Amino acid sequence: MARQQKTIITCAITGAIHTPTMSDALPYTADDIATQALDAAEAGASVLHLHARNPENGAVSINPVDFAAFLPRIKQATDAVVNISTGGSLKNTIEKRIAPALRFSPEMCSMNMGSMNFSFHPLARRFDAFKFDWEKEYIENSDTYIFRNTFADIENAATQLAPHGIKFEHECYDVGHLYNLKFCMDIGLFKAPIFIQFIFGILGGIGPEIDNLIFMKRTADRLFGEDYRWSVLGAGGAQMGLATTASQMGGNVRVGLEDSLFISRGKLAESNAQQVAKIRRIVEDLGCEVATPDEAREMLDLKGGDRVGF
Numbered sequence: 278m279a280r281q282q283k284t285i286i287t288c289a290i291t292g293a294i295h296t297p298t299m300s301d302a303l304p305y306t307a308d309d310i311a312t313q314a315l316d317a318a319e320a321g322a323s324v325l326h327l328h329a330r331n332p333e334n335g336a337v338s339i340n341p342v343d344f345a346a347f348l349p350r351i352k353q354a355t356d357a358v359v360n361i362s363t364g365g366s367l368k369n370t371i372e373k374r375i376a377p378a379l380r381f382s383p384e385m386c387s388m389n390m391g392s393m394n395f396s397f398h399p400l401a402r403r404f405d406a407f408k409f410d411w412e413k414e415y416i417e418n419s420d421t422y423i424f425r426n427t428f429a430d431i432e433n434a435a436t437q438l439a440p441h442g443i444k445f446e447h448e449c450y451d452v453g454h455l456y457n458l459k460f461c462m463d464i465g466l467f468k469a470p471i472f473i474q475f476i477f478g479i480l481g482g483i484g485p486e487i488d489n490l491i492f493m494k495r496t497a498d499r500l501f502g503e504d505y506r507w508s509v510l511g512a513g514g515a516q517m518g519l520a521t522t523a524s525q526m527g528g529n530v531r532v533g534l535e536d537s538l539f540i541s542r543g544k545l546a547e548s549n550a551q552q553v554a555k556i557r558r559i560v561e562d563l564g565c566e567v568a569t570p571d572e573a574r575e576m577l578d579l580k581g582g583d584r585v586g587f
């Protein structure tokens with residue numbers, strides 16, 4: 278696959294793994310989510326990957342009402358691409374998880390490409406006390422969660438979302454997910470160019486070693502040839518190192534407090550924008566250029582910011 282000219286920075290603002298006790302910087306009110314998203318865009322993120330939270334206690338939310346509280350504000354103030362998560366709850370059905378994307382018809386949304394263990398229970402041991410009641414049990418019980426994304430779920434989501442012309446961020450946490458994606462492409466569920474997010478370091482998925490990145494990339498080259506664009510997300514301490522490697526390999530990068538709360542070893546990030554500024558500096562210092570939102574739209578073949586439903 279030919280090396281691309283520009284690097285797309287995606288910033289994942291809050292996610293569904295981290296909880297308010299873990300970092301004061303993690304946004305959960307609509308105001309904080311919007312402000313941090315706009316600052317991240319200003320710092321160089323051309324795609325904003327968004328989850329919602331309960332504004333009272335920071336619990337994970339997939340309620341469209343909680344998305345409605347920040348989406349219009351983001352749209353008014355930036356031309357960055359909005360990507361809405363469809364994976365924001367490990368406990369809910371695909372039907373409920375796609376409701377925000379169906380309602381708001383964004384330019385992009387996530388599409389998780391396989392069922393798996395998806396756990397962050399070891400994080401509970403790091404804290405003696407929690408800001409909110411729900412946090413401890415939520416984190417501890419993640420060792421019982423199965424993140425369900427069966428072929429039927431994927432087909433159901435893809436079919437319902439198809440009329441919206443949304444480009445999917447195909448979340449692939451292991452090499453088998455690339456083969457799942459290939460199967461789905463072959464039966465006509467997804468249109469080229471597809472956009473793959475290679476994910477490393479989630480407990481339940483492939484580990485964050487560079488060998489694994491090369492293996493995933495080589496496998497995707499074989500399966501998809503010229504029909505795909507790609508990006509890398511390293512969880513936790515693997516975030517910046519893997520993003521740097523990916524950008525040097527000609528790929529795109531994802532950062533943000535959804536994926537890591539840190540800015541450097543042992544030091545919490547002050548904001549999403551701080552992580553974006555750091556990876557932008559690295560990408561540019563190493564000789565690549567960061568894509569603007571319109572360049573990202575062209576590279577990913579997006580429908581356009583004027584065709585969203587919010």
Ligand code: KMH
Pocket residue numbers: 289292293294362363364365387388389448476479535536
């Ligand atoms: N939290 C990431 C590891 C989604 O939103 O659909 C994966 C993710 C899933 O972003």
Ligand code: ZN
Pocket residue numbers: 289292293326328362364387535
């Ligand atoms: Zn997400």
